[in-house]
Amino acid sequence: MPDVRKWATVPTRFLKRYRDPIVVQTLRSATAATIAYVLALRLSPEPAPLTAPLTALLVVQVTLYATLTNGIRRVNSVVAGVLVAIAFSLLVGLTWWSLALLIVASLAVGHLVRVDEYVPEVAISAMLVLGVTTVGDTAWARVVETLIGAVVGLACNVLLPPPVWVDEAGESIEGLARRVRQLMLRMGEEAAGRIPWQQAAARLHEARRLDHDIVEVDAALRQAEDSLRLNPRVKEGLLHRVVLRTGLDTLEICTVVLRVLARSFTDLAKARDPDPLFPPEAGAVVEELLSQIADAVVSFAVLVTTDLSLSAESAEARLTAELHTAAGTRDKLALVLRDEVERDARHWQLYGAVVTEVNRILDELDTEHRSRRLLEELDRVSGEQRAKLPRLSRLRERLGVPERLRRNRPGADGRSL
Incomplete structure (x- = not known):
């Protein structure tokens, strides 16, 4: 066998x-x-x-x-x-x-x-x-x-039309999301532990190295974008390009915020040394929250690399549920850290920074935020194309191409990509 x-x-x-x-x-x-x-x-x-x-x-x-x-x-x-x-x-x-x-x-x-x-x-x-x-x-x-x-x-x-490299670009985006998830999980596991500040600084260096991964994913995405242009086998190539590009932009923002979060953890480890990075109760909540956000990051990557279908709807529903759960855990963490500040106010700035950075990641992954971002980007790119090629744009309007594009835009039927 x-x-x-x-x-x-x-x-x-x-x-x-x-x-x-x-x-x-x-x-x-x-x-x-x-x-x-x-x-x-x-x-x-x-x-x-x-x-x-x-x-x-x-x-x-x-x-x-x-x-x-x-x-x-x-x-x-x-x-x-x-x-x-x-x-x-x-x-x-x-x-x-x-x-x-x-x-x-x-x-x-x-x-x-x-x-x-x-x-x-x-x-x-x-x-x-x-x-x-x-x-x-x-x-x-x-x-x-x-x-x-x-x-x-x-x-x-x-x-002999060349292959469309969208699948390869999607795999690169999902691979980046999974590397972000692994780093978040390690940071969460160490949140309640008694770790030296040097170990927290090592996580900061890992977060910085994600920039190299983003460069590689960007190269794969550029190849996919070129393969969609002027390709007779591809319909709505503009929509595909915008979906993938805005998805990578969101993940890039998340990695930047994660790097800032790792820096806050490093500063907090130095300030609380030799005590644990977080008090026991707060550390447990931080671990749970980062685990939930890590799963949401992967779900977001799956969503942006999935076609408009039942799979996309299920991916969006899963992401929405994970973000809702993470938002509840974030509110719980805010209350726990507030009680900790009332007992010892020496590190209130760093505690507040942790909550703020987590909230920024959740906001970037929000499905409604993504729908608005997609619509704005589609309008911007379409406007640039009309300005560069006015005659071709008038021809497309006569053929009804803009109407087909609007029917395939996110949010047109109550869904988001």
Whole structure:
């Protein structure tokens, strides 16, 4: 039976590996480069038209949006380099000093035509063309090969749409939420214990290291956002992007507040040393409260990464119940700490800071707060798009796209994402 389970997981692991960005990029690039080379052999006068597969290799990206943007810049850079080379060949030819001037001029032209990361490609194209004897024929052959490679690269992603990386971004967001949960649970377990302030400071350093996790999740989310743009398989891509982005923003705020809370714990441990971090009764309530908030953070991550369905409704209901329970525990903690301040008012500022920071996290996770945030962000992004592309916006209004978007907005049917 264990052998059966082991072999049953092989297809699953293969499919996951196939969707890996490195594997997808390798297969897509190799396919596009090969097709471009075969076509260039028939259309280009060059015996070895390697510019076509090179262009296809550089144009093809994991997402369709990146492919289109890179393809346009790539073609512009090569054409600009070829034109610069033709001008130099007619005026001065190839010498050591003309090569230096060619590079300077090519880089300057690259910045003028705004090809971004392909600025060096302008100089590379110019040098390759200038270094041959039959400049005119080679120049136009290089342009043809570049166009072939760019067209094949674009067609590869149009005919074979790349995967949508929303699931991977969702897994990253949930992974961040679970790391936040683990840190909260450890802080809660130590709240009533007699721990040295150095141990509390170690938790503060763990909270600070969450910034690195946020950077990694942000990179995964950017890839998911690019995969949603201009993708024919995706409907309401704007809504998906806004839901994931605002969800990550909320988790980032929670990690910042958690870092401040860890700092309050560290200061409190120093001030109360060698006594426990909290009195026994307050420590038990703090542990319970942080445990409840930790669960709510994970439920929030599950909610923002779940489609509008029965699963989303159940996730929202679970999050609402957890936040309601945590709010009651927070009120209990406030009463316990108030009684403690009446007995000993030396640490009232730190006790108040703990309650305030916990309340900020609960407010960020609140479902009504999130619904308002989503509506504001959707309106802001839609307004920016209308300002950038007024003609396209008028066309969408005639086709009724805004109405479909409003029907899918959170809160339109009493639910929130």
